[in-house]
Amino acid sequence: EGIRTLDKEIEASQKTYDQIRFDVDKAAARLAEIKVITSTAQERERVHMTSLKQHQDNEGQFRERLSALSSQLSKCADEVTQINTDMSTLREAITETNARRDTLTQELSTGRDDHHAIMNAVREKEQSSNQARKALDEIRKNYNSAAISLHDQQSVLSQLHAYVQREYQIDISAAVSKYHMAAPLEPERVKLADDLKRKMRNLGHINPDAVQEYEAMFERHQKLKSQSDDLTHALTQLEKAIVKIDRTTRKRFKEAFEKINEHFEKVFPRLFRGGRASLTLTDPNDMLATGVEIFAQPPGKKLQSVNLMSGGEQALTAVSLIFAIFLIKPSPFCLLDEVDAPLDEANVGRFNELVREISKISQFIVITHNKKTMETADQLYGITMEEPGVSKAVNVRIRA
DSSP, X not given: OHHHHHHHHHXXXXXXXXXXXXXXXXXXXXXXXXXXXXXXXXXXXXXXXXXHHHOGGGHHHHHHHHHHHHHHHHHHHHHHHHHHHHHHHHHHHHHHHHHHHHHHHHHHHHHHHHHHHHHHHHHHHHHHHHHHHHHHHHHHHHHHHHHHHHHHHHHHHHHHHHHHHHHHOOOHHHHHHHHHHSOXXXXXXXXXXXXXXXXXXXXXXXXXXXXXXXXXXXXXHXXXXXXXXXXXXXXXXXXXXXXXXXXXXXXXXXXXXXXXXXXXXXXXXXXXXXXXXEEEESOTTOTTTOOEEEEEEOTTSOOEEGGGSOHHHHHHHHHHHHHHHHHHSOOSEEEEESTTTTOOHHHHHHHHHHHHHHXXXXXXXXXXXXXXXXXXXXXXXXXXXXXXXEEEEEEEEOOO
């Protein structure tokens, strides 16, 4: 609050200083104007004196004018004196204002230093308080742990008292008190007691329910053994089934692969009008984990992987493989989405011929924008916009 008050006083002093400076500048301007008037008057006096010498006849008139000018000059001199006095007063006010401003600046600096010192002290107090709080939390934590440990020990001691009372009908508190009050035993009795303790330890804990527990455990063992035998038998049967499935899978996969490869080798030359293609296994020794690689040789090109072919050649090779699979086991429907998009006109024609041929055993739904493919279809479905913003589904049956 004190810093803000000092800031306000400095701001007010600055405004006063600016106003005084403005008045001084104004007075200086007025002084310069008076000096110009004085200079002008002096010049005019000189002119008049010259004219006085030249015009003796007009001496009275010139004297009056000279008197007037002298009066005006006197007034100007008085104004200059007053202005000088005002300037002195203003200079003293400026000096006092500067001194006041320096004093306020010094007080502000001192107040800021005090504020920083107070804030540092507050931070140190907060750090000390936090450390004390942490130490108190640690003491409470240790106290709680000790209280829990004491409670556990008291619980164990109570259980031990109850156990001794139940098993041996002895009150430990009375027995301990009697033990400390009794006279020392004779050496023979001490030795006899040690022998008895050793024999009791050798006997171990006597469990009167041992027979019943054994029977229960034996019955549970029999049940678990029966379940284990069932699981072992089921696991054996499962392993046999897996072996049979693996053998059947290898056989069927090999048969399907050979048939697909055989049809692929026939379909590929039809679509490309020559060339050859084949399927190979990456790991023939492991039919369940092997991969399949496609090698194709279009007419006039070297045998290469399908990854090195152009987009149209890859599409046509993929269509050849799909049709080879359909020739082995056709499905009721086949959906082809823009398959003919990367094909040129000649390849589109061969593609449509093969589609028409395989459509005898499976129905084809072809999404296309190719006119030749549309001409091959039996029925067309499309979307038209007869009015702007209104779509309408249209179907056209080309073949009956």
